[in-house]
Amino acid sequence: MSLISNISWRSIALWKRNRDVFLTTWKTNFVPPFLEPILYLLAMGLGFGALIPEDIVYRGMSVEYIKFLAPGLIAISVMYGAFFECTYSSFVRMYYQKTFDAIMATPLSLEDIIAGEILWGATKSFINATIVLAVVAVLGYAELPLLLIIPAIAFLGGLMFASLAMLFTALVPNMDSFNYPFFLFITPMFLFSGTFFPLSVLPVWGQQLALALPLTHISNMVRDLSYSMATMDVALGFVYLAALTALCFLASVFLMKRRLVK
Amino acid sequence: MPAIKAQALTKVFGEFKAVDAIDFQIEEGECFGFLGPNGAGKSTTMRMIHCASPVTSGKLEVLGMDVEGSSREIKAAIGVAPQENNLDPDFTVRRNLTVYGRYFGLPNKLLEERADRLLEFMQLSEKRDEMIQEISGGMKRRLIIARAMMNDPRLLILDEPTTGLDPQARHLIWEKVRELKRKKVTVILTTHYMDEAERLCDRLVIMDHGKIILEGRPRELIEQVIGTDVMEIDVPTDDMESYVKERGWKYERTIDRLLVYTKEGQRVAAELKEHFSMSYYLIRNATLEDVFLRTTGRALVE
Numbered sequence A: 001m002s003l004i005s006n007i008s009w010r011s012i013a014l015w016k017r018n019r020d021v022f023l024t025t026w027k028t029n030f031v032p033p034f035l036e037p038i039l040y041l042l043a044m045g046l047g048f049g050a051l052i053p054e055d056i057v058y059r060g061m062s063v064e065y066i067k068f069l070a071p072g073l074i075a076i077s078v079m080y081g082a083f084f085e086c087t088y089s090s091f092v093r094m095y096y097q098k099t100f101d102a103i104m105a106t107p108l109s110l111e112d113i114i115a116g117e118i119l120w121g122a123t124k125s126f127i128n129a130t131i132v133l134a135v136v137a138v139l140g141y142a143e144l145p146l147l148l149i150i151p152a153i154a155f156l157g158g159l160m161f162a163s164l165a166m167l168f169t170a171l172v173p174n175m176d177s178f179n180y181p182f183f184l185f186i187t188p189m190f191l192f193s194g195t196f197f198p199l200s201v202l203p204v205w206g207q208q209l210a211l212a213l214p215l216t217h218i219s220n221m222v223r224d225l226s227y228s229m230a231t232m233d234v235a236l237g238f239v240y241l242a243a244l245t246a247l248c249f250l251a252s253v254f255l256m257k258r259r260l261v262k
Numbered sequence B: 001m002p003a004i005k006a007q008a009l010t011k012v013f014g015e016f017k018a019v020d021a022i023d024f025q026i027e028e029g030e031c032f033g034f035l036g037p038n039g040a041g042k043s044t045t046m047r048m049i050h051c052a053s054p055v056t057s058g059k060l061e062v063l064g065m066d067v068e069g070s071s072r073e074i075k076a077a078i079g080v081a082p083q084e085n086n087l088d089p090d091f092t093v094r095r096n097l098t099v100y101g102r103y104f105g106l107p108n109k110l111l112e113e114r115a116d117r118l119l120e121f122m123q124l125s126e127k128r129d130e131m132i133q134e135i136s137g138g139m140k141r142r143l144i145i146a147r148a149m150m151n152d153p154r155l156l157i158l159d160e161p162t163t164g165l166d167p168q169a170r171h172l173i174w175e176k177v178r179e180l181k182r183k184k185v186t187v188i189l190t191t192h193y194m195d196e197a198e199r200l201c202d203r204l205v206i207m208d209h210g211k212i213i214l215e216g217r218p219r220e221l222i223e224q225v226i227g228t229d230v231m232e233i234d235v236p237t238d239d240m241e242s243y244v245k246e247r248g249w250k251y252e253r254t255i256d257r258l259l260v261y262t263k264e265g266q267r268v269a270a271e272l273k274e275h276f277s278m279s280y281y282l283i284r285n286a287t288l289e290d291v292f293l294r295t296t297g298r299a300l301v302e
Helices: A011-024 A026-051 A065-096 A099-104 A110-138 A146-171 A175-192 A204-211 A214-226 A232-260 B042-049 B071-077 B093-102 B108-121 B137-148 B167-182 B194-200 B218-225 B238-246 B265-275 B288-296
Strands: A056-058 A061-063 B004-013 B016-026 B031-035 B057-062 B078-081 B155-159 B186-190 B203-208 B211-216 B229-234 B250-253 B257-262 B281-285
Touching (some): A011 A026, A011 A110, A011 B093, A026 A065, A026 A110, A056 A065, A061 A065, A065 A099, A065 A214, A099 A110, A099 A232, A146 A175, A146 A232, A175 A214, A204 A214, B004 B042, B016 B211, B031 B042, B031 B194, B042 B057, B042 B155, B042 B186, B078 B137, B093 B108, B093 B137, B108 B137, B167 B186, B194 B288, B203 B288, B211 B288, B257 B288, B265 B281
Parallel strands (some): B031 B203, B155 B186
Antiparallel strands (some): B004 B016, B229 B257, B250 B257
16 A cells, blocks of 8 residues: 555654654643643542542442542543644644645655654643643552553554544645534543543443544543553553554545645 | 656646646756746646656656656755745744755754755855744745755756845845856756846746747747847837838737847838838847747736
Protein backbone atom coordinates (compact mmCIF):
# COMPACT_ATOMS: atom_id res chain seq x y z
CA MET A 1 0.00 0.00 0.00
CA SER A 2 1.53 3.26 -1.09
CA LEU A 3 -0.22 5.15 1.72
CA ILE A 4 2.04 3.30 4.13
CA SER A 5 5.20 3.12 2.04
CA ASN A 6 5.22 6.90 1.63
CA ILE A 7 5.64 7.38 5.38
CA SER A 8 9.21 7.79 6.57
CA TRP A 9 11.34 8.90 9.50
CA ARG A 10 11.15 12.36 7.98
CA SER A 11 7.75 12.86 9.64
CA ILE A 12 9.78 13.48 12.81
CA ALA A 13 10.92 16.80 11.28
CA LEU A 14 7.27 17.89 11.18
CA TRP A 15 6.79 16.69 14.76
CA LYS A 16 9.82 18.76 15.77
CA ARG A 17 8.37 21.83 14.08
CA ASN A 18 5.21 21.61 16.17
CA ARG A 19 7.21 20.84 19.29
CA ASP A 20 9.36 23.94 18.74
CA VAL A 21 6.30 26.16 18.38
CA PHE A 22 4.82 24.57 21.52
CA LEU A 23 8.00 25.15 23.52
CA THR A 24 8.30 28.82 22.55
CA THR A 25 4.94 29.39 24.26
CA TRP A 26 5.33 26.69 26.91
CA LYS A 27 4.15 28.86 29.81
CA THR A 28 0.67 29.24 28.36
CA ASN A 29 0.69 25.62 27.19
CA PHE A 30 1.36 23.97 30.52
CA VAL A 31 -0.90 26.01 32.81
CA PRO A 32 -4.38 24.97 31.55
CA PRO A 33 -3.82 21.19 31.68
CA PHE A 34 -2.48 21.66 35.19
CA LEU A 35 -5.26 23.92 36.53
CA GLU A 36 -8.24 22.42 34.75
CA PRO A 37 -8.28 19.04 36.55
CA ILE A 38 -7.88 20.84 39.86
CA LEU A 39 -10.96 22.91 39.10
CA TYR A 40 -12.91 19.79 38.12
CA LEU A 41 -11.80 17.91 41.21
CA LEU A 42 -12.86 20.82 43.40
CA ALA A 43 -16.22 21.45 41.72
CA MET A 44 -17.31 17.95 40.75
CA GLY A 45 -15.35 15.92 43.27
CA LEU A 46 -15.65 17.93 46.45
CA GLY A 47 -18.68 20.08 45.63
CA PHE A 48 -20.94 17.75 43.69
CA GLY A 49 -19.39 14.70 45.39
CA ALA A 50 -20.65 15.99 48.76
CA LEU A 51 -24.15 15.15 47.53
CA ILE A 52 -23.07 11.52 47.10
CA PRO A 53 -22.45 10.29 50.63
CA GLU A 54 -22.30 6.61 49.68
CA ASP A 55 -19.26 5.08 48.01
CA ILE A 56 -19.48 4.01 44.40
CA VAL A 57 -19.01 0.34 43.64
CA TYR A 58 -16.59 -0.26 40.78
CA ARG A 59 -15.60 -3.82 39.86
CA GLY A 60 -16.64 -4.89 43.33
CA MET A 61 -14.45 -2.26 44.93
CA SER A 62 -16.02 0.67 46.74
CA VAL A 63 -14.52 4.10 46.10
CA GLU A 64 -15.55 7.61 47.09
CA TYR A 65 -16.91 9.75 44.24
CA ILE A 66 -13.83 11.98 43.84
CA LYS A 67 -11.64 8.91 43.39
CA PHE A 68 -14.07 7.57 40.83
CA LEU A 69 -14.00 10.87 38.96
CA ALA A 70 -10.21 11.35 38.86
CA PRO A 71 -9.37 8.69 36.18
CA GLY A 72 -12.25 10.05 34.07
CA LEU A 73 -10.54 13.43 34.00
CA ILE A 74 -7.32 11.81 32.77
CA ALA A 75 -9.25 10.05 29.99
CA ILE A 76 -10.96 13.30 28.99
CA SER A 77 -7.59 15.06 28.72
CA VAL A 78 -6.42 12.31 26.35
CA MET A 79 -9.39 12.96 24.09
CA TYR A 80 -9.25 16.75 24.09
CA GLY A 81 -5.46 17.02 23.77
CA ALA A 82 -5.24 15.26 20.41
CA PHE A 83 -8.67 16.17 19.08
CA PHE A 84 -8.24 19.93 19.50
CA GLU A 85 -4.71 19.78 18.11
CA CYS A 86 -5.57 17.85 14.97
CA THR A 87 -8.81 19.71 14.25
CA TYR A 88 -8.43 23.43 14.91
CA SER A 89 -4.63 23.67 15.06
CA SER A 90 -3.98 21.37 12.09
CA PHE A 91 -6.66 23.15 10.07
CA VAL A 92 -5.03 26.53 10.74
CA ARG A 93 -1.67 25.15 9.64
CA MET A 94 -3.12 23.50 6.55
CA TYR A 95 -5.65 26.11 5.41
CA TYR A 96 -4.61 29.52 6.69
CA GLN A 97 -0.85 29.28 7.18
CA LYS A 98 -0.21 27.04 4.14
CA THR A 99 2.37 25.24 6.24
CA PHE A 100 1.61 21.90 4.58
CA ASP A 101 2.07 23.42 1.11
CA ALA A 102 5.44 24.85 2.08
CA ILE A 103 6.62 21.55 3.55
CA MET A 104 5.43 19.55 0.56
CA ALA A 105 8.16 21.26 -1.48
CA THR A 106 10.75 19.56 0.75
CA PRO A 107 11.55 15.82 0.77
CA LEU A 108 8.61 15.19 3.11
CA SER A 109 5.65 13.48 1.46
CA LEU A 110 2.09 14.44 2.32
CA GLU A 111 1.88 11.15 4.19
CA ASP A 112 4.89 12.19 6.29
CA ILE A 113 3.16 15.47 7.10
CA ILE A 114 -0.07 13.78 8.19
CA ALA A 115 1.85 11.19 10.21
CA GLY A 116 3.89 13.96 11.86
CA GLU A 117 0.76 15.93 12.74
CA ILE A 118 -0.86 12.83 14.25
CA LEU A 119 2.29 11.97 16.21
CA TRP A 120 2.29 15.51 17.55
CA GLY A 121 -1.42 15.32 18.43
CA ALA A 122 -0.72 12.12 20.37
CA THR A 123 2.16 13.89 22.09
CA LYS A 124 -0.22 16.62 23.23
CA SER A 125 -2.51 13.94 24.73
CA PHE A 126 0.51 12.37 26.40
CA ILE A 127 1.68 15.69 27.89
CA ASN A 128 -1.77 16.81 29.06
CA ALA A 129 -2.78 13.44 30.47
CA THR A 130 0.53 13.03 32.27
CA ILE A 131 0.09 16.42 33.94
CA VAL A 132 -3.44 15.49 35.04
CA LEU A 133 -2.16 12.10 36.22
CA ALA A 134 0.52 13.80 38.28
CA VAL A 135 -2.06 16.03 39.99
CA VAL A 136 -4.37 13.06 40.61
CA ALA A 137 -1.51 10.90 41.92
CA VAL A 138 -0.20 13.60 44.27
CA LEU A 139 -3.71 13.95 45.71
CA GLY A 140 -3.71 10.19 46.28
CA TYR A 141 -6.39 9.18 43.77
CA ALA A 142 -4.14 6.94 41.67
CA GLU A 143 -1.90 4.15 42.86
CA LEU A 144 1.55 2.83 42.02
CA PRO A 145 2.79 0.81 40.25
CA LEU A 146 0.25 0.41 37.45
CA LEU A 147 -0.46 4.12 37.11
CA LEU A 148 2.90 4.24 35.31
CA ILE A 149 1.27 2.52 32.32
CA ILE A 150 -1.31 5.32 31.97
CA PRO A 151 0.97 7.68 29.94
CA ALA A 152 1.38 4.89 27.37
CA ILE A 153 -2.40 4.60 27.08
CA ALA A 154 -2.57 8.38 26.77
CA PHE A 155 -0.19 8.25 23.82
CA LEU A 156 -2.01 5.39 22.09
CA GLY A 157 -5.41 6.94 22.76
CA GLY A 158 -3.92 10.21 21.50
CA LEU A 159 -2.93 8.54 18.24
CA MET A 160 -6.48 7.31 17.86
CA PHE A 161 -8.16 10.68 18.54
CA ALA A 162 -5.57 12.52 16.44
CA SER A 163 -6.28 10.23 13.47
CA LEU A 164 -10.03 10.64 13.97
CA ALA A 165 -9.59 14.42 14.14
CA MET A 166 -7.43 14.47 11.01
CA LEU A 167 -10.21 12.65 9.22
CA PHE A 168 -12.59 15.54 9.95
CA THR A 169 -9.89 18.10 9.11
CA ALA A 170 -9.61 16.50 5.67
CA LEU A 171 -13.37 16.80 5.17
CA VAL A 172 -14.59 20.10 6.63
CA PRO A 173 -14.97 23.11 4.33
CA ASN A 174 -14.21 25.63 7.08
CA MET A 175 -13.36 25.93 10.77
CA ASP A 176 -16.95 26.43 11.94
CA SER A 177 -17.81 22.97 10.62
CA PHE A 178 -15.81 21.45 13.47
CA ASN A 179 -18.87 22.22 15.61
CA TYR A 180 -20.46 19.07 14.16
CA PRO A 181 -17.88 16.47 15.23
CA PHE A 182 -17.58 18.21 18.58
CA PHE A 183 -21.32 18.22 19.13
CA LEU A 184 -21.98 14.77 17.70
CA PHE A 185 -18.96 12.83 19.00
CA ILE A 186 -16.83 14.65 21.48
CA THR A 187 -19.43 16.08 23.85
CA PRO A 188 -21.42 12.81 24.11
CA MET A 189 -18.17 10.98 24.83
CA PHE A 190 -17.18 13.55 27.41
CA LEU A 191 -20.45 12.90 29.25
CA PHE A 192 -21.30 9.24 28.64
CA SER A 193 -18.03 7.30 28.65
CA GLY A 194 -17.92 6.30 32.27
CA THR A 195 -16.16 9.55 33.01
CA PHE A 196 -18.52 11.19 35.51
CA PHE A 197 -20.66 8.23 36.57
CA PRO A 198 -20.36 4.45 36.40
CA LEU A 199 -21.97 3.02 33.28
CA SER A 200 -23.71 0.37 35.42
CA VAL A 201 -26.39 2.94 36.30
CA LEU A 202 -27.46 3.03 32.65
CA PRO A 203 -29.99 0.57 31.14
CA VAL A 204 -28.39 -2.30 29.24
CA TRP A 205 -28.86 -0.68 25.82
CA GLY A 206 -27.23 2.47 27.14
CA GLN A 207 -24.27 0.49 28.40
CA GLN A 208 -23.88 -1.20 25.05
CA LEU A 209 -24.07 2.12 23.26
CA ALA A 210 -21.42 3.52 25.59
CA LEU A 211 -19.14 0.60 24.72
CA ALA A 212 -19.17 1.74 21.11
CA LEU A 213 -17.54 5.00 22.17
CA PRO A 214 -13.74 4.93 22.08
CA LEU A 215 -13.44 7.09 25.18
CA THR A 216 -15.30 4.46 27.23
CA HIS A 217 -12.43 2.05 26.66
CA ILE A 218 -9.78 4.61 27.53
CA SER A 219 -11.74 5.65 30.59
CA ASN A 220 -12.07 2.02 31.79
CA MET A 221 -8.39 1.28 31.13
CA VAL A 222 -7.22 4.37 32.98
CA ARG A 223 -9.53 3.67 35.90
CA ASP A 224 -8.40 0.04 36.25
CA LEU A 225 -4.76 1.07 36.18
CA SER A 226 -5.32 3.98 38.57
CA TYR A 227 -6.62 1.46 41.08
CA SER A 228 -3.71 -0.81 40.12
CA MET A 229 -6.06 -3.48 38.80
CA ALA A 230 -4.58 -5.49 35.93
CA THR A 231 -7.74 -6.60 34.12
CA MET A 232 -8.42 -8.38 30.87
CA ASP A 233 -10.25 -5.24 29.74
CA VAL A 234 -6.98 -3.32 29.80
CA ALA A 235 -5.38 -5.81 27.41
CA LEU A 236 -8.44 -5.87 25.14
CA GLY A 237 -8.55 -2.08 25.24
CA PHE A 238 -5.06 -1.93 23.80
CA VAL A 239 -6.08 -4.16 20.89
CA TYR A 240 -9.26 -2.15 20.31
CA LEU A 241 -7.38 1.18 20.32
CA ALA A 242 -4.63 -0.09 18.02
CA ALA A 243 -7.18 -1.39 15.49
CA LEU A 244 -9.27 1.78 15.52
CA THR A 245 -6.13 3.93 15.23
CA ALA A 246 -4.94 2.03 12.17
CA LEU A 247 -8.34 2.37 10.52
CA CYS A 248 -8.74 6.12 11.22
CA PHE A 249 -5.15 6.79 10.23
CA LEU A 250 -5.47 5.16 6.80
CA ALA A 251 -8.77 6.89 6.15
CA SER A 252 -7.39 10.29 7.15
CA VAL A 253 -4.31 9.97 4.92
CA PHE A 254 -6.50 8.90 2.02
CA LEU A 255 -8.93 11.79 2.46
CA MET A 256 -6.19 14.33 3.03
CA LYS A 257 -4.47 13.29 -0.19
CA ARG A 258 -7.74 13.73 -2.03
CA ARG A 259 -8.10 17.20 -0.54
CA LEU A 260 -4.56 18.52 -1.05
CA VAL A 261 -3.01 16.79 -4.06
CA LYS A 262 -4.37 18.29 -7.26
CA MET B 1 22.27 16.03 -19.09
CA PRO B 2 19.51 18.65 -19.31
CA ALA B 3 18.21 20.08 -16.02
CA ILE B 4 14.65 19.48 -17.15
CA LYS B 5 13.19 17.56 -20.02
CA ALA B 6 9.46 17.53 -20.74
CA GLN B 7 7.82 15.51 -23.49
CA ALA B 8 4.12 15.85 -24.28
CA LEU B 9 3.65 16.99 -20.70
CA THR B 10 -0.06 17.24 -19.93
CA LYS B 11 -2.16 18.16 -16.93
CA VAL B 12 -5.92 17.84 -16.97
CA PHE B 13 -8.29 19.01 -14.22
CA GLY B 14 -11.61 17.35 -14.92
CA GLU B 15 -12.51 18.60 -18.40
CA PHE B 16 -9.98 21.43 -18.38
CA LYS B 17 -6.58 20.99 -20.01
CA ALA B 18 -4.34 23.24 -17.92
CA VAL B 19 -1.18 22.06 -19.69
CA ASP B 20 -1.60 20.63 -23.16
CA ALA B 21 1.15 18.30 -24.36
CA ILE B 22 4.07 20.70 -24.10
CA ASP B 23 7.71 19.89 -24.90
CA PHE B 24 10.66 21.82 -23.58
CA GLN B 25 14.19 21.30 -22.40
CA ILE B 26 16.11 23.40 -19.89
CA GLU B 27 19.90 23.15 -19.85
CA GLU B 28 21.94 23.16 -16.68
CA GLY B 29 23.11 26.60 -15.57
CA GLU B 30 20.67 28.59 -17.67
CA CYS B 31 17.96 30.95 -16.55
CA PHE B 32 14.76 29.86 -18.22
CA GLY B 33 11.55 31.88 -18.18
CA PHE B 34 7.89 30.91 -18.38
CA LEU B 35 5.72 33.79 -19.54
CA GLY B 36 2.04 33.91 -20.24
CA PRO B 37 -1.23 35.44 -19.16
CA ASN B 38 -3.03 34.25 -16.04
CA GLY B 39 -4.30 30.71 -16.46
CA ALA B 40 -1.82 29.94 -19.26
CA GLY B 41 -0.49 26.90 -17.36
CA LYS B 42 2.79 28.31 -16.02
CA SER B 43 2.19 27.64 -12.35
CA THR B 44 0.72 24.21 -13.04
CA THR B 45 3.90 23.38 -14.97
CA MET B 46 5.99 24.61 -12.00
CA ARG B 47 3.94 22.49 -9.62
CA MET B 48 4.52 19.40 -11.75
CA ILE B 49 8.26 20.11 -11.82
CA HIS B 50 8.51 20.26 -8.04
CA CYS B 51 6.28 17.21 -7.68
CA ALA B 52 3.40 18.98 -5.94
CA SER B 53 1.02 18.03 -8.71
CA PRO B 54 1.00 14.61 -10.41
CA VAL B 55 1.49 14.52 -14.19
CA THR B 56 -1.63 13.44 -16.12
CA SER B 57 0.32 12.15 -19.11
CA GLY B 58 3.61 12.61 -20.91
CA LYS B 59 7.08 12.48 -19.46
CA LEU B 60 8.87 14.88 -17.14
CA GLU B 61 12.44 14.47 -15.98
CA VAL B 62 14.05 16.77 -13.44
CA LEU B 63 17.86 16.53 -13.04
CA GLY B 64 17.70 13.21 -14.87
CA MET B 65 15.07 11.75 -12.52
CA ASP B 66 11.50 10.91 -13.45
CA VAL B 67 8.93 12.87 -11.38
CA GLU B 68 6.99 9.63 -11.29
CA GLY B 69 8.59 7.69 -8.46
CA SER B 70 11.53 9.95 -7.59
CA SER B 71 9.71 12.85 -5.96
CA ARG B 72 11.68 12.70 -2.71
CA GLU B 73 15.04 12.72 -4.52
CA ILE B 74 13.96 15.55 -6.82
CA LYS B 75 12.57 17.64 -3.97
CA ALA B 76 15.80 17.11 -2.04
CA ALA B 77 17.86 18.51 -4.93
CA ILE B 78 15.80 21.54 -5.95
CA GLY B 79 14.65 24.76 -4.29
CA VAL B 80 11.17 26.21 -4.63
CA ALA B 81 10.15 29.82 -4.01
CA PRO B 82 6.37 29.68 -4.47
CA GLN B 83 4.18 32.51 -5.62
CA GLU B 84 2.18 32.42 -2.44
CA ASN B 85 3.65 33.63 0.82
CA ASN B 86 3.75 30.47 2.89
CA LEU B 87 6.45 31.40 5.37
CA ASP B 88 5.86 29.93 8.81
CA PRO B 89 4.19 32.64 10.92
CA ASP B 90 4.96 30.75 14.12
CA PHE B 91 8.70 31.41 13.80
CA THR B 92 11.16 34.27 13.48
CA VAL B 93 12.93 35.10 10.21
CA ARG B 94 16.01 33.05 11.03
CA ARG B 95 14.06 30.16 12.53
CA ASN B 96 12.07 29.94 9.29
CA LEU B 97 15.31 29.02 7.56
CA THR B 98 16.61 26.52 10.10
CA VAL B 99 13.27 24.76 10.56
CA TYR B 100 12.82 24.51 6.78
CA GLY B 101 16.35 23.17 6.34
CA ARG B 102 15.58 20.51 8.93
CA TYR B 103 12.92 19.04 6.60
CA PHE B 104 15.84 18.17 4.33
CA GLY B 105 17.46 16.19 7.13
CA LEU B 106 20.46 18.53 7.34
CA PRO B 107 22.55 18.56 10.54
CA ASN B 108 22.02 21.45 12.99
CA LYS B 109 25.46 22.97 12.60
CA LEU B 110 25.08 23.22 8.83
CA LEU B 111 21.58 24.68 9.24
CA GLU B 112 22.87 27.46 11.49
CA GLU B 113 25.76 28.29 9.15
CA ARG B 114 23.60 28.32 6.05
CA ALA B 115 20.85 30.37 7.64
CA ASP B 116 23.35 33.07 8.62
CA ARG B 117 25.02 33.03 5.21
CA LEU B 118 21.69 33.28 3.35
CA LEU B 119 20.39 36.05 5.60
CA GLU B 120 23.56 37.93 4.73
CA PHE B 121 23.16 37.15 1.03
CA MET B 122 19.55 38.39 0.96
CA GLN B 123 20.37 41.39 3.18
CA LEU B 124 18.09 40.25 5.98
CA SER B 125 20.62 39.83 8.80
CA GLU B 126 19.22 42.75 10.76
CA LYS B 127 15.75 41.23 10.72
CA ARG B 128 16.84 37.79 11.87
CA ASP B 129 14.90 37.87 15.14
CA GLU B 130 11.75 39.55 13.85
CA MET B 131 8.53 37.60 13.45
CA ILE B 132 7.24 37.12 9.90
CA GLN B 133 4.25 39.42 10.46
CA GLU B 134 6.61 42.29 11.23
CA ILE B 135 8.66 42.38 8.02
CA SER B 136 7.75 44.05 4.70
CA GLY B 137 6.49 42.32 1.56
CA GLY B 138 9.86 42.70 -0.16
CA MET B 139 11.62 41.12 2.79
CA LYS B 140 9.16 38.22 2.77
CA ARG B 141 9.92 37.56 -0.91
CA ARG B 142 13.65 37.64 -0.20
CA LEU B 143 13.21 35.33 2.76
CA ILE B 144 11.22 32.89 0.61
CA ILE B 145 14.09 32.83 -1.89
CA ALA B 146 16.63 32.39 0.92
CA ARG B 147 14.51 29.56 2.29
CA ALA B 148 14.45 27.89 -1.14
CA MET B 149 18.27 27.85 -1.03
CA MET B 150 18.64 26.18 2.35
CA ASN B 151 19.34 22.81 0.73
CA ASP B 152 21.95 24.34 -1.61
CA PRO B 153 19.85 23.41 -4.67
CA ARG B 154 21.17 22.77 -8.17
CA LEU B 155 17.92 24.07 -9.59
CA LEU B 156 15.86 26.93 -8.25
CA ILE B 157 12.22 27.62 -9.14
CA LEU B 158 11.15 31.24 -8.71
CA ASP B 159 7.40 31.60 -9.22
CA GLU B 160 6.69 35.32 -9.74
CA PRO B 161 9.48 36.44 -7.43
CA THR B 162 8.90 40.19 -7.71
CA THR B 163 5.12 40.53 -8.00
CA GLY B 164 3.93 43.49 -5.95
CA LEU B 165 7.38 44.75 -4.98
CA ASP B 166 8.73 48.28 -5.18
CA PRO B 167 11.54 49.05 -7.69
CA GLN B 168 14.31 48.85 -5.07
CA ALA B 169 13.18 45.43 -3.91
CA ARG B 170 12.85 44.19 -7.51
CA HIS B 171 16.37 45.33 -8.42
CA LEU B 172 17.81 43.66 -5.35
CA ILE B 173 16.15 40.36 -6.30
CA TRP B 174 17.39 40.67 -9.89
CA GLU B 175 20.92 41.22 -8.63
CA LYS B 176 20.68 38.07 -6.54
CA VAL B 177 19.32 36.01 -9.43
CA ARG B 178 22.24 37.14 -11.63
CA GLU B 179 24.61 36.19 -8.83
CA LEU B 180 23.05 32.71 -8.74
CA LYS B 181 23.44 32.41 -12.50
CA ARG B 182 27.14 33.15 -12.15
CA LYS B 183 27.30 30.31 -9.63
CA LYS B 184 25.85 27.99 -12.33
CA VAL B 185 22.58 27.39 -10.53
CA THR B 186 19.81 26.57 -12.98
CA VAL B 187 17.00 29.08 -12.46
CA ILE B 188 13.41 28.69 -13.65
CA LEU B 189 11.43 31.88 -13.50
CA THR B 190 7.79 32.73 -14.07
CA THR B 191 6.83 36.36 -14.30
CA HIS B 192 4.32 38.86 -15.61
CA TYR B 193 7.00 41.50 -16.00
CA MET B 194 8.50 41.47 -19.46
CA ASP B 195 11.40 43.71 -18.50
CA GLU B 196 12.25 41.21 -15.80
CA ALA B 197 12.23 38.30 -18.24
CA GLU B 198 14.26 40.30 -20.79
CA ARG B 199 16.91 41.13 -18.21
CA LEU B 200 17.24 37.75 -16.54
CA CYS B 201 16.31 34.95 -18.92
CA ASP B 202 18.75 33.28 -21.29
CA ARG B 203 15.81 31.57 -22.94
CA LEU B 204 12.10 31.63 -22.39
CA VAL B 205 8.79 30.27 -23.55
CA ILE B 206 5.51 32.11 -23.86
CA MET B 207 2.52 29.97 -22.90
CA ASP B 208 -1.13 30.52 -23.65
CA HIS B 209 -4.10 28.20 -23.09
CA GLY B 210 -1.81 25.43 -21.86
CA LYS B 211 0.40 25.44 -24.94
CA ILE B 212 3.83 26.85 -25.68
CA ILE B 213 3.34 29.36 -28.47
CA LEU B 214 6.87 30.77 -28.69
CA GLU B 215 10.29 29.72 -27.55
CA GLY B 216 13.71 31.33 -27.84
CA ARG B 217 16.18 33.93 -26.60
CA PRO B 218 14.57 37.25 -25.66
CA ARG B 219 16.51 39.36 -28.23
CA GLU B 220 15.93 36.84 -30.98
CA LEU B 221 12.23 36.62 -30.25
CA ILE B 222 11.89 40.39 -30.41
CA GLU B 223 13.80 40.49 -33.70
CA GLN B 224 11.76 37.66 -35.13
CA VAL B 225 8.27 38.73 -34.06
CA ILE B 226 8.56 42.51 -34.00
CA GLY B 227 11.80 43.71 -35.56
CA THR B 228 13.91 46.29 -33.78
CA ASP B 229 11.65 49.35 -33.70
CA VAL B 230 8.07 50.15 -32.90
CA MET B 231 6.43 53.27 -34.20
CA GLU B 232 3.43 54.25 -32.12
CA ILE B 233 0.97 56.61 -33.76
CA ASP B 234 -1.60 58.33 -31.59
CA VAL B 235 -5.16 58.69 -32.90
CA PRO B 236 -4.58 57.01 -36.30
CA THR B 237 -6.99 57.23 -39.23
CA ASP B 238 -8.34 54.36 -41.32
CA ASP B 239 -6.42 55.73 -44.32
CA MET B 240 -3.22 55.42 -42.39
CA GLU B 241 -4.02 51.80 -41.56
CA SER B 242 -4.77 50.90 -45.20
CA TYR B 243 -1.54 52.56 -46.30
CA VAL B 244 0.50 50.58 -43.77
CA LYS B 245 -1.32 47.44 -44.81
CA GLU B 246 -0.63 48.03 -48.50
CA ARG B 247 3.04 48.58 -47.83
CA GLY B 248 3.08 45.11 -46.25
CA TRP B 249 4.44 46.33 -42.93
CA LYS B 250 3.71 44.41 -39.74
CA TYR B 251 1.30 46.47 -37.67
CA GLU B 252 -1.39 46.35 -35.08
CA ARG B 253 -4.34 48.63 -34.44
CA THR B 254 -5.49 49.06 -30.88
CA ILE B 255 -8.37 51.21 -29.68
CA ASP B 256 -6.38 54.44 -29.81
CA ARG B 257 -3.08 53.59 -31.45
CA LEU B 258 -1.47 52.20 -34.53
CA LEU B 259 1.68 50.20 -33.85
CA VAL B 260 4.02 49.62 -36.77
CA TYR B 261 6.68 46.98 -36.24
CA THR B 262 9.83 47.46 -38.29
CA LYS B 263 13.59 47.34 -38.46
CA GLU B 264 13.79 50.85 -39.89
CA GLY B 265 11.76 53.10 -37.62
CA GLN B 266 13.13 56.41 -38.90
CA ARG B 267 12.53 55.57 -42.57
CA VAL B 268 8.96 54.38 -41.92
CA ALA B 269 8.23 57.52 -39.93
CA ALA B 270 9.61 59.76 -42.68
CA GLU B 271 7.53 58.01 -45.31
CA LEU B 272 4.32 58.25 -43.26
CA LYS B 273 4.96 61.92 -42.54
CA GLU B 274 5.06 62.57 -46.30
CA HIS B 275 1.54 61.21 -46.71
CA PHE B 276 -0.25 62.03 -43.49
CA SER B 277 -0.27 64.71 -40.85
CA MET B 278 0.35 63.06 -37.54
CA SER B 279 -0.37 64.95 -34.33
CA TYR B 280 1.73 62.69 -32.18
CA TYR B 281 3.91 59.66 -32.70
CA LEU B 282 6.99 58.06 -31.21
CA ILE B 283 9.62 55.59 -32.29
CA ARG B 284 10.99 53.31 -29.64
CA ASN B 285 12.93 50.07 -29.29
CA ALA B 286 10.89 46.91 -29.58
CA THR B 287 10.55 45.05 -26.28
CA LEU B 288 9.49 41.67 -25.10
CA GLU B 289 6.21 43.22 -24.03
CA ASP B 290 5.43 43.85 -27.71
CA VAL B 291 6.15 40.20 -28.46
CA PHE B 292 3.98 39.11 -25.58
CA LEU B 293 1.00 41.26 -26.49
CA ARG B 294 1.29 40.41 -30.16
CA THR B 295 1.36 36.67 -29.56
CA THR B 296 -1.09 36.31 -26.67
CA GLY B 297 -3.48 39.03 -27.81
CA ARG B 298 -4.53 42.21 -26.12
CA ALA B 299 -7.81 40.99 -24.73
CA LEU B 300 -7.92 40.93 -20.97
CA VAL B 301 -7.60 37.48 -19.45
CA GLU B 302 -9.78 36.97 -16.41
